Amino acid sequence: MKIGAVQCVVPAGARLGECPVWSVREQVLYWVDIAGHRLHRFDPASGSDAFFQLDEDIGCIGLRERGGFIAGVRSGIWLLDAEGRKQRCVFVNESPQTSRFNDGRCDRAGRFWAGTIFEPRDRPAASLYRVDPDLRVTRVTGDITVSNGLAFSPDDRVMYHADTPAHVLYAYDFTLATGAIGARRIVRNFERRQPDRKYGGRPDGAAVDSLDRYWSTQYEGGRVVCLAADGTELVSIALPVKRTTMCAFGGPELRTLYVTSARDGASAEELAAHPLSGGVFAIELDVAGLPEPEFGG
Numbered sequence: 001m002k003i004g005a006v007q008c009v010v011p012a013g014a015r016l017g018e019c020p021v022w023s024v025r026e027q028v029l030y031w032v033d034i035a036g037h038r039l040h041r042f043d044p045a046s047g048s049d050a051f052f053q054l055d056e057d058i059g060c061i062g063l064r065e066r067g068g069f070i071a072g073v074r075s076g077i078w079l080l081d082a083e084g085r086k087q088r089c090v091f092v093n094e095s096p097q098t099s100r101f102n103d104g105r106c107d108r109a110g111r112f113w114a115g116t117i118f119e120p121r122d123r124p125a126a127s128l129y130r131v132d133p134d135l136r137v138t139r140v141t142g143d144i145t146v147s148n149g150l151a152f153s154p155d156d157r158v159m160y161h162a163d164t165p166a167h168v169l170y171a172y173d174f175t176l177a178t179g180a181i182g183a184r185r186i187v188r189n190f191e192r193r194q195p196d197r198k199y200g201g202r203p204d205g206a207a208v209d210s211l212d213r214y215w216s217t218q219y220e221g222g223r224v225v226c227l228a229a230d231g232t233e234l235v236s237i238a239l240p241v242k243r244t245t246m247c248a249f250g251g252p253e254l255r256t257l258y259v260t261s262a263r264d265g266a267s268a269e270e271l272a273a274h275p276l277s278g279g280v281f282a283i284e285l286d287v288a289g290l291p292e293p294e295f296g297g
Contacts, residue, residue, distance in 0.1 A: 001226075004284030006239055009258075010042050010049045014278040017260035018205065019060045019103070022250030024291050029250050030069075031260055031280060032058045034102075039069070039084040042280065044251070049280075052084030060104030062112045063294045070131065070295045072101025072114035077131060079297075091129065091137045099126065103148045103205055103246070108156055109176050110296025113140075115147020121165055128161065130179055133296035140181060149206040149216060153229070154290060160187065160214055162203040167192055169203050169216065169231065188231030190218070205246020205260075210288045217244040217259060222274075224259055224283075241277045242270060249289020257283045 015035035022029055029042040038051040039058060057074040064070055068087070069080040077091040093099065093116070104114030110133045118125040124145045130138045141161075149162030149169060156176040162169045167190040173182030193199045201221015208214055213234065214227040222242045226235040243262040250256050263271065263278040271277055 001235055002286040003235070003237060006237065007282050008240070008276045008279045009044065009047070009282045010040075010280035011276060012040070012049060012279055013263060014038075014260070014280075015264045016245070016262045017278055017280060018245050018262075019105075020246060020248035020250070020258045020260050020280065021061055021063060021105070021292050022248055022254070022258070022289075023063055027252065029248070029258055029280070030061060030063070031258075032061060033278075034059055034100075035264055039071075039080075044256075044282075054084055054086075057100050059101040059117075060114055062104065062106040063292065065110065065294045065296055070106075070112045070297070072104050072116075074100035077101065077112075077114060077129070077137065090131060090135050102126075102146060103150050105150055106293040106295050107152055107176065107179070108293045109179065110293065111179055112295045112297075113150055115144070115150065115161075117146045121145055124163070124166075131295075131297070132179070135297050138179075141184070149203050151206050151208040151214060153208060154210060154212050158229070160206065160208070162206065162216070164202050164204055164219060167202045169214070169227075187214075187229075188227060201244070204244065207247050207249055207257075207289060209249065210254075210290055213287070215247050215257065217247050219243055219245060224257070237283060239281055241274045241279065241281075242266065243277060248292070251284075254289040254291065255285050255287065257285055257289075259283070 014033040020031040037054045040051040076093040079088040102117040112131040115128040116126045146164040159174040169187045201218025204219040206216040241261040259281040
């Protein structure tokens with residue numbers, strides 16, 4: 001596999017950069033700063049990065065077929081217009097004091113999937129929800145602490161899902177026609193922190209490429225790993241930051257891997273050693289990703 005140099009294309013210094021989504025129609029990258037309450041729009045052609053300011057944490061977004069976005073925020077799931085303004089609440093988060101929406105994306109049937117994070121992190125009390133195009137919301141699964149790494153195989157038969165504090169990547173059999181999932185199985189257990197070893201990180205956001213390889217950012221590990229469908233590690237790419245958060249394929253041929261990162265939680269020493277923390281990075285690859293689906297509602 002040919003891997004290009006890692007470039008910081010948006011030195012944004014985001015508090016908690018997340019959820020990069022490439023718009024094929026606009027040829028731009030949308031991404032969020034969760035703690036900064038910002039929805040960003042990066043145009044690689046001009047190098048400009050603009051943002052829309054929200055009034056609360058924004059964890060994940062999906063592009064809508066009719067324009068604008070669907071978004072998982074602290075208060076619930078909302079439809080947003082093209083400038084990030086709230087239009088309609090689809091689902092209310094009943095416990096915003098202890099949870100917020102985190103990772104999410106659309107499937108190729110036009111549904112939006114969004115999971116929560118249980119912020120005390122002392123038990124698996126987070127959930128994964130599915131929003132159908134008719135705006136019906138279904139709680140799909142629980143027994144997870146921080147919902148992350150949601151992605152779908154190219155043949156739409158597998159849904160991947162990670163629990164970050166548990167250091168584990170799961171997979172479910174997936175039926176695109178109905179949105180149903182089967183029993184959960186473990187794809188990979190990532191190594192936990194060891195006193196005598198360099199820490200490799202824990203699974204955060206992810207993307208699947210056209211060859212059904214799973215690209216996972218490793219939070220606090222300063223890298224992105226490429227896994228085979230059985231969980232075997234194929235490639236590890238180091239980045240000049242520790243807190244890599246999510247990745248997405250973009251560019252005209254979907255061969256650019258964009259990676260977001262965070263500053264929140266980093267010590268002064270870490271930020272001094274990694275001044276680009278909170279930036280967005282780009283890596284050119286010789287493998288293409290998949291076009292990001294849009295929400296049909």
